Amino acid sequence: MLQRQEQIKVGINDLIINKESQKSIIELKYVDSFVLLPVEPFNFRYTLWKPSHFYTGLEAHSVQYSWRTYKLGEKPLGTKIYMNNNNLVVDIFAEGNLDAQDISSLKNRITHSYGLNEDLSCLENIKCSHNYLCKAIEDLYGMHISCPENLFEISIVSLLLQNTTIKRTTGMFQNLIDYYGQLVTFDNICLRVFFTPLDMVSVDEAELKEKCRLGYRAKFVNNYARYFVDNDDNSLQSYDKETLLKELQTIKGVGPYTANVIAAHSLRDFKAIPFDSWNRKIIGGRLFGKSDLEASVLQNMMENMFGDYAGLIALYLIEYEYINNPVVPLID
DNA sequence: GACCAGGTTTTGC
């Protein structure tokens, strides 16, 4: 693990930063609010906060509130999100004023990130032969897929998950975002902001290895950055899902797993399951009592049982696994 | 030291 300078905790969320970074914290000011109406059933808490998600420093959650940063073009933004009756309220924090188009793209991004327009009442019709699964669906009922990351960001997250431990994934992520991302503070919260493809396109591979400890992944970061500088999310929207996933796998470092992470999270495909050594154990173990089933075997079993909702069911099982022991607990 | 981690690319039949 990289040795660090003196570290301090900032914000009521206790973000850990290097002391020398403190001077570069960007203060975001409240600029506006808007309200979105999620389709019912909508479980606010388990949609925006996932008990199984590893620490990023991009978001913080309490029982009532969720704070999150976004990169809108090159502008860093902060959001504070909470429920008011059936409305999802979004307070926006930024460096300066935002124009109508900024607000509109943020609305779209949040709506998409949390699937506010998706109807999950289909969960009631799932044939629940497994008692454990019934409990998972009941206790997490209305939980949507969450993916506030854009295509570049989710690809980077997935790259860092490949063939290593979560401990090291978290370490690599913190190193990367520490060197190449931003630090912001708003509403007494301090958070990190993702770097953009442009930030990474000319970063030296040796630097990524030596400073960020990325290992063999270092050479892939440039590939990802180059691709997403040339192809922003809007231009990729013209592809249908199958074509896009094939297209993304032409990027060196994006294989079937990463493509499936993108499908299941960013493209919000209820059927896709990004099988890895971790969730194979959980899904195989909980549903079939076998923790060492091959991904292809599990895929077939899940599709036979749950059809187009196989991925959604996988999500419920995975999050339920951590419900009483979350990787990153809620703050007070 | 060997082996494994929330995979992917390269190599060698």
Add this chain to the structure above:
DNA sequence: GCAAAACATGGT
């Protein structure tokens, strides 16, 4: 084409 090896790094 397909299986096996190689890939960086850190922990056990």
